[in-house]
Amino acid sequence: MVSLSVASSANNVCATPGCIQSALNVLSDVDFNVDPCSDFYQYTCGGWLKNATIPDSESSIGAFYHLRDANLEVIEKILTTENYEDLGLVTTGEEEKAADQSNFSLVKSFFQSCMDEDTLNKLGTRPLEDFLATLLNDDMIDTLVRLELTGASNPLFSANVNPDEKNPNQNVIALTQPPLGLPSKEYFQQKDLMNVYRKTMKTLAKLVIPSLDDEGIDTIVDFETQLASISTSLEDLQNPLESYNPVTLKDLEQRYAFFDWRQFFDKVTAGTIPEKVILATPGYFDSLAKLWTETNGDLIKNYILLASVRQTVHLVDKATTDLLEDVNSKLTGRKTTPPRVRTCIHRTNEAFGDLLGHYFINLAFDDHDSTSQKVREQLNAIHDIYAQRLATIDWLDESTRKTAMDKIKKMTIKSMYSTVSPDIRSPLSLKKYYEDIAAKIKPDTQFDNNLAIATWMASEKWTSLNQSVDKDKWFMVPQVVNAYFTPTFNQVVVPAGILQPPFFDMNSAALSLGGIGVVIGHELTHGFDNNGRLYDGDGVLTQWWSDETMKKFNNKAQCFIDQYNGFSIQGPDGQDHHVNGKMTLGENMADNGGISLAYEAFSKNPQLRLSGMDVSPESLFFINFGRVWCEKTRPERAIQKILGDVHSPARVRVNAAVQNMPEFAKAFNCPANAPMNPTNKCKLW
Structure with a gap:
């Protein structure tokens, strides 16, 4: 057992009630019987795991x-409050109060339509059948156009409107492979799962598309399996330069003559036919062209119909929705469906996240201005440390360094919530933002409500093609527990939802920097990881690295690939499944950069211990880094993440990162070549 004792003195210990509570929270998670130098994740999470x-x-x-x-739970409190006045919100005037009441009624109506299971069960599958009826008589083009304009997923290809990565102030259409009925292409090769999937599709089809017999369903699933086989793997989608393939509309028509692209774009864009599009997965479209010409048109149409059923069946009665549970259980290992109220909270959050964010901020934070100020200080401090490193790191040539310094200088950092597009603080701004959808939401029509929301979002997407990129728009709502970096915006965003314990702790800088500090550093590092490094300070995708420096970068990256390839998790079959170090490279680099940057910020000032814990502040920093990743996952879900998630498993994220930190080994007195203190350490920034 490694001793963590440090000399005690009254002037280096925080003994406030808040610090005492923070200490108790940490003590409940850590297992001091485990050697941190052997398995730090088990040490920092062992008590919690038990x-x-x-x-x-x-x-x-x-x-x-x-x-x-x-x-x-805060969102649930909002949605289950009967009267607006009971929320106890303070507004600045009658007009603002009226807008706030109207917004509250809007989210309540949407939520109630989801919770009204009696009406859902009485309607049965009729809303879905009515939706399918609109597709049955359409030709192939009009069917896919209708799916696009109603926000339903196109099961043959995805057409998105994104910033042009070579001209990030202008939006452009990007064509890519579609999401399929299973999480990743590898699942279509698993016989046991495919048997369950086929059975489920047959049962669903008998309810809403009785014209399809079992043989027809098997043919449709075989066709989807072929689509999976021609899809590009997640590992091969990690290089944005390879995904940027601009073509003129004329070239697209000549290259993929199996589909009338001009007519499709004319209808979805209301006559704004694009001059060019970006092919993100050209290999998929090359193979799709061949598959399309070899496949009967009726089969393709039936696949579209069945895929539409699969994508919307969760919006009908309980008995029909529950038919998906066999597949879900096989994929995730869960044994029952989530409580209805939780499902409806998620759906309301997805539909009206910004609006709910307004109420969340006011109810969850007693003083969100103080939180915002403290987080801003940490954001700025870690940003400045990164800039200092870029200025002095020895493996960058001067030309590359100059562009890197320009990029970090131009990088914008936002926290808490959006104040522009829309302004989360303002009921009037939010009412205007949702004004085109408000009148369409009713308290007893769940299917129609969700279709209306999806249609509104699709309209927003296609309308944006004619507009400049809105760089004030956030891609996460305030209540989300996450953060992100947008390369075309050169922007880091940290929503309010994650700015709470255990990530952010007003009582302890060691805890905060080990938690949210690492998250901030993680997102900053994404600007210079294997993908982010390919965008300059203005968000333009370009190869701005010299050949010599790029070679050095790749050598350092290979160290991380090899290290993470050595980790594995155990699947439901009892077999070890290795982490894909190449697929997870960007996130692994960000984890390592994040903890290194946050630790340097932590070490700038003397830090206090927590009362009741004979643990150094340095150890406490690493402990909190580990405990925010405490996680217990069913084997089925663990495999799903290995196959389809660019993040490494939680245990790997913790242990691999501290293996590369000499400061960790020093804090815990780890001997050389201990499992958590290998001689070979990977370091980029």
């Missing part, structure tokens, strides 16, 4: 999920 039980309706639990659930 007491954690995954609910039957969940596939994972952990610190992220616990905070997510706490935030959802």
Whole structure:
């Protein structure tokens, strides 16, 4: 057992009630019987793991999920409050109060339509059948156009409107492969799962598309399996230069003459036919062209119809929705469906996240201005440290360094919530933002409400093609427990939802920097990871690295690939499944950069211990880094993440990162070549 004792003195210990509570929270998670130098994740999460039980309706639990659930409890309080006045909000005038009341009624109506199971069960599958009826008589083009304009997923290809990565102030259409009925292409090769999937599709089809027999369903699933086989793997989608393939509309028509692209774009854009599009997965479209010409048109149309059923069946009666549970259970390991109220909270959040964010901020934070100021100080401090490193790091040539310095200088950092597009603080801004959808939401029409929301979002998407890129728009709502970096915006965003314990702790800088400090550093590092490094300070995708420096970068990157390839998790089959170090490279680099940057920020000033814990502040920093990743996951879900998630498993994220930190080994007195202190360490920034 490694000793963590440090000399005690009254002037280096925080003994406030807040610090005492923080210490108790940490003590409940850590297992001091484990050697941190052998398995730091087990050390920092061992106590938590002993007491954690995954609910039957969940596939994972952990610190992220616990905070997510706490935030959802605030949302539930909002949505289940009968009267607006009972929220106890303070508004600045009658007009603002009236707007706030109207917004509250809007989200309540949407939520109530989801919770009204009696009406849902009486309607049965009729709303879905009515929707399918609008597709049955359409030709192929009009069917896909209708799916695009109603926000339903196109199961043959995805057409998105995104910033042009070579001209990020202008939007452009990007064509890519579609999401399929299973999480990743590898699942279509698993015989047991495919048997369950086929059975489920047959049962659903008999309810809403009785014209399809079992043989026809098998043919449709075989066709989807072919689509999976020609899809580009997630590992091969990690290089944005390879995904940027601009073509003129004329070239697109000549190259893929199997489809009338001009007519399709004319209808979805209301006559704004694009001069060019970006092919993100050209290999997929090359193979799709061949597959399309070899496949009967009726089969393709029936695949579209069945895929539409699969994508919308969760919006009908309980008995029909529950038919998906066999597949979901096979994929995630969960044993029951989530409580209805949780499902409806999620759906309302997805539909009206910004609006709910307004109420969340006011109810979850007693003083969100103080939180914002403290987080801003940490954001700025870690940003400045990164800039200092770029200025002095020895493997960058001067030309590359100059562009890197320009990029970090231009990088914008936002926290808490949007104040522009829309302004989360303002009921009037929010009412205007949602004004085109408000009149269409009714308290007893769940299917129609969700279709209206999807149609509104699709309209927003296609309308944006004619507009400049809105760089004030956030891609996460305030209550989300996450953060992100947008390369074409050169922008880091940290929503309010994650700015709470265990990530952010007003009582302890060691805890905060080990938690949210690492998250901030993680997102900053994304600007210079294997993908982010290919965008300059203005968000333009360009190869601005010299050949010599790029070679050095790739050599350093290979160290991370090799290190993470050595980790594995155990699947439901009892077999080890290795982490894909190449697929997860960007996130692994960000984890390592994040903890290194945050630790340097932590070390700038003397830090206090927590009362009741004979643990140094340095050790406490690493402990909190580890405990925010405490997680228990069902094996089925663990495999799903290995195959389809660019993040490494939680245990790997913790142990691999500290292996590369000499400061960790020093804090815990780890001997040389201990499992958490290998001689070979990977370092980029």
